[in-house]
Amino acid sequence: MKRPPKAPSVTVSDVAREAKVSKATAARVLGGYGRVSKTVRAAVLEAAKALDYRPNELARSMTTGRSGSIGVVVGDIENPFFSLAVRGISDVARLSGINVILANSGEEVEAEKSAIRVLLAKQVDGLIVTPAQSGDIAHLKEITCPLALLDRALPELDVDTVTVDDRNAALRATRMLTQAGHRRIAYVTAAVLSGDFRGAESRINTSTVRERILGFLEACREAGIEGAERNIHFGSGRSDSAHAVLQRLLRNAGRPTAILASDSVVALDLFKAIRECGLSIPNDISLITFHDADWTSVTTPPITVIDQPVYVLGKSVAELLIRRLKGDDRPPERIVLPTTIIERMSVGSRPSQSGNRSDS
Amino acid sequence: MKRPPKAPSVTVSDVAREAKVSKATAARVLGGYGRVSKTVRAAVLEAAKALDYRPNELARSMTTGRSGSIGVVVGDIENPFFSLAVRGISDVARLSGINVILANSGEEVEAEKSAIRVLLAKQVDGLIVTPAQSGDIAHLKEITCPLALLDRALPELDVDTVTVDDRNAALRATRMLTQAGHRRIAYVTAAVLSGDFRGAESRINTSTVRERILGFLEACREAGIEGAERNIHFGSGRSDSAHAVLQRLLRNAGRPTAILASDSVVALDLFKAIRECGLSIPNDISLITFHDADWTSVTTPPITVIDQPVYVLGKSVAELLIRRLKGDDRPPERIVLPTTIIERMSVGSRPSQSGNRSDS
DNA sequence: CTTTTTTGTGAGACCGGTCTCAAGTGCGAG
């Protein structure tokens, strides 16, 4: 606590004095409410200009109760998925004169909790969250201001939510692989799971991950592939160890002949690992990833992707939230945006040389 | 103005009443200032817990004058360059318990002005800006709170600034091209210029762009290339028309045999255009770009890049700004971070088939 | 055992706006 530099700002009272009217009157014209005569209005405006008056939004928020900003908690803005979504949010917010306070959770619940606490203390009017874990959401249930969920749904939480049809997308993508003859198909995600996956969907942290896995497994079942659960790989976030794990996966004799990646960051890592292992796409291995990241179209071969309307995702949650802030109180909406698969060149038929079938 | 839903929040007075002490005392323990006896402190804390008291940061900011948040105005968070820098900023900010209010200028001064006005009204403690234009900075000069510049310096503005050694980087990269024998080298940037470039450095909007062009021209001069100014192409932002312009450039008989791109977004567009024109890198054309974006290492061939320490760039400005917020008042610092060139496979020698020299 | 210092607590002003309420003004209707 140093001495507050305290830039002596011009207040309503100052303007009032200058314009020789009461504080209340000056406040009325400056705040744009109530009724004021033309002459007085002009006088106040002139005084304000002369004094270079700037309203203090904080003080305004104090009494009105609305701060004019919303909090946005995402996993990681560095991830192009989130940065694009945030772009969508902030574009919409700006149109409504609302500010965006950004917070990174780093996909950790504790950071998420703390961020939400701070944001709430700052009296944000609303909150957009990408919940890091669906298991630990007590802090979300406690929130009293409008809340909207981005990309990840929470069945227990009946609030405005915008997601994409993850399950169906995974289903179609996986089908594309099975129809090309693949039987050893892996699903690789950065998400972490406490313990191994043994069909315990309930233990999967986020709805997005769960839905995708469900779609993946369904396609495998359709194709008569058994034990597909064993081919789900968690924790492939960006780290050297994760990269090493991927390499081991690829060097294994019974390595998958096709892979579905959960996001573009994981996919890029995979792409590099595949090359490092001397394998070729799509001859040795086929690859499909979620998110039409910019790089996927310029690789050799270009990668087949599940294109999610990311910008619209952000735009939509923001619209939903802001509508709510304006007083709309129809029941919470759950919007599921469609995805499309952009077929490029990364899917080939099952390589014959590694046709040692491990199932069926 | 609907009726304010007015969630009746628990205030210091409520806690005081519950704990049977004065408002002042309750405020002391809740606010963590002044001296209070152990017993009373315990009582207040208990009352606070019982009532589930949450401090109102806004009210606190009112009196203290500091809001605990900083404003960040960037060109476009969607651009991986900015999103990474913002990540750096927000990581540092969080460590100091400071929030980040994000605003997109879309590289337009008017939007930048308006964003700054709003941020200031919200009483941000400090501001980090990536000025869209160095010509129009009156609004920046007026700012009274601590201000720091990110990625773009403003000679007229003596404030904390963190940039990279753009000029030297461009010089070295261009040299790499001239030494490979290239003479028709183009510099392509998304920045816009009012009118054509005729050596009028002063009319270039941002320091970053100017420095790079200066470095580019210097290398050309060293190599005895004349009229290099004519090979500077502005306005190649992401738009269909910009893409068409690039294609025209590449289809031209006297097309450049090497190109230096100012950022990864432009470079990606260029890469696609080059492919669409049936040209090959590096046989027909060499390419170097600023920013080691993720895609540059996975293309065929991988692209030689000027690697900027983007995360550190953000981290550093944030540190500078926060240090200032804490009362440090040594003279403004201008940090210039070094860049390194990552040589990959996109630079080849001048193609012989198109060796119709247009100069020297 | 007094005097001085330290410590704990309460009362109330204050930050910069909003907003309620009452009083003052002017004008048309009766």
Place this chain on the structure above:
DNA sequence: CTCGCACTTGAGACCGGTCTCACAAAAAAG
């Protein structure tokens, strides 16, 4: 000519904290 009503304006409370100041009680000093 008077009454009523719509329109302006001013006074002051209020939002939820912080902080200054005065005062009482306890501790240290003389």
